[in-house]
Amino acid sequence: MAFGQGITFSTDNNEELLNRLRIILTAMKEGHRSHRQFNEVNCILKRLLEKDYEYELDRNQEYELGLKYFSVYNSIRNINEKNNQIKISTDNGVTFKTIRLLPGSYEYIAINEYLFEYGGSVNGKNNIEFEGNLNLNKIKLILRNNSQVDFNVENSLNTLLGFDKQIYTQSTLEPHKANIENDINVINIHCNLINGGFFNKYKRQIIYSLPTFTVPIGYKIIEKPFQTTYLPLNSFMIKDIN
Incomplete structure (x- = not known):
């Protein structure tokens, strides 16, 4: 039995949690929405992301990882307590x-x-x-x-x-160029499974970078690299992905 934010799950099995998530999302799509449903969706997603995986790859093979698709809403904070x-x-x-x-x-x-x-x-x-x-x-x-x-x-x-x-x-x-992005001009997508990524000449676990304001604030950023760059994995043992 698993718990989260006032929600109790009768199972900790990935597939059963995913099935429950599908049921809730279907109901929400049909217009049946409540604060409890939003809370339960958040708890399930958090639970799935927190779970530790342990999978060993074939050590006789070489593996690489690349980004094929990325989507997120542009909600980059450009106003804070220092410029508001x-x-x-x-x-x-x-x-x-x-x-x-x-x-x-x-x-x-x-x-x-x-x-x-x-x-x-x-x-x-x-x-x-x-x-x-x-x-x-x-x-x-x-x-x-x-x-x-x-x-x-x-x-x-x-x-x-x-x-x-x-x-x-x-x-x-305006007499000067606006800085509506507040000097946040790059989104760097990190992945803990790779080697070989660089940022400003320093080695970083960055699998992909893209400009921030390709769409206005509140709109969805959808990125499909024209050519995927593959980087080598840093371990044969996968315990978590972030």
Whole structure:
């Protein structure tokens, strides 16, 4: 019997856990969803990943490992406690409000939601908003109705969005290249079973690398290498994979 996060499993067998997972996912696909189901799915996946395997390969053979397919949602955290603040005014600079974004993954559209909440709108248009094309790294600050933005604050958003640490009183195209990815420009996929991977001239167990922002935040990254690079295994005994 296995336990996890308030969930009790009557078995610890891989195949039975997988069968249970299939049943839950089928029910969820049909619209039968609950917090308990999400919790149980997480517990089963965690249990399967925690299990130790021990399999010995044929020592008379040579083995290599390569990545054929990789998929993950782009949820890279580009805003943290060191770059999450901005001040705004909607009364021509008489008073300013400090906005602190919660750490997480943001595009400028998500930042606009905060600006709408704190800065308001007139005739359906935000008093303060950003617009642009992140693929071109061009962002414009739009100011309406006597609004101002002050980037000269501690832990400012200015570098992320490409603006100077100053007060802006009129709509302005960013003077610098936006850094919306916050210097996180590579996803390195590690695997503990390989030898021969390198990163910045140092040997690392990296099986594949790809750019971070191939898709916007919140979208799924799907990577299928045109040509798979195979690297030798570092052991004939496989106890775990991570």
